[in-house]
Amino acid sequence: AIMDCQGALDLLAGRTGGSVHLGAVSTAKYFVPHAIAAFSKRYPKIEIKLTIGNREEIREAMHGYDLDFAVMGRPPADVTVDVRQLGRNPHIIVARKGHWLEKDSGLNLTDLVHETFLTREPGSGTRTLMEGMFQRSDLEPIIGMEMSSNETIKQAVIAGLGIAFISAHTVAHELTEGRLIVLDVAGLPIVRQWYVIRRSDKVLLPPAQAMFDFLGSEGSNYLPDVPELGGR
Structure with a gap:
């Protein structure tokens, strides 16, 4: 021993x-x-x-x-x-710089039902969290593209293909650089x-x-x- x-x-x-x-x-x-x-x-x-x-x-x-x-x-x-x-792992909704909702404060999920969401594939924790958030409000998000990586989602949001519900930790860099912005939505961030x-x-x-x-x-x-x- x-x-x-x-x-x-x-x-x-x-x-x-x-x-x-x-x-x-x-x-x-x-x-x-x-x-x-x-x-x-x-x-x-x-x-x-x-x-x-x-x-x-x-x-x-x-x-x-x-x-x-x-x-x-x-x-x-x-x-x-x-x-x-x-x-802590805070989740937020991000959009490209200059998005038309950028200056709005106090948005609700209902204000986002006409926006296109770029999202992770089913089976991803982020995707499950997003679906739960919309279900609790009896809303159905418009899903644009499904992507298997947060990197691709970020680039697609920056390119203006839609907005995304994502872990703040994955976009810290782009927020600092001002290429992405956080939309001010009631109930967010959801902190896991x-x-x-x-x-x-x-x-x-x-x-x-x-x-x-x-x-x-x-x-x-x-x-x-x-x-x-x-x-x-």
Whole structure:
């Protein structure tokens, strides 16, 4: 047992390697790499593998034991998990600079029923959240194009193809640059949480445990600042 303990300490001290396999929903890819970089500085010998997918894909991956843990919004309902809160994830509606509703304040969802929404594919957490928001108001959004990446949605909104309901963390950069604007809509932002999630029955080796703890305690430091929403 003493050897085991020493081996574990060596792993933690970064004297020996080890590997960690984490998953992240695609919306989280705007901050997860920054957190990984900070962790790697501390533990340079630990090899890290990152798998990105939509909510549905990461939920599926959690069913196997490949992933040590995942960064996502709502924890999956069908697996028993341990959860660490990582920080707030505000969702907003963005439009291109110069959009005709740019100067309007106090808009309602009803004011947006004639707008075209560019949206993620079904199975994405952002898409599910948007659908729930409209359903609660008994409204039906006009869906323009479905896209599997937030990057493409941003470019399409900037090009004037429509507006989008999106995590503020994915557009922090474009808001700062003034290429996108936040529409002032009642009830928004909808604030969800980011979580680090692992299967309760998955035993984490020291490197994975160290990273799980790191994300749980320091992960929020790597969330992008959103100018319109007053920081993190």
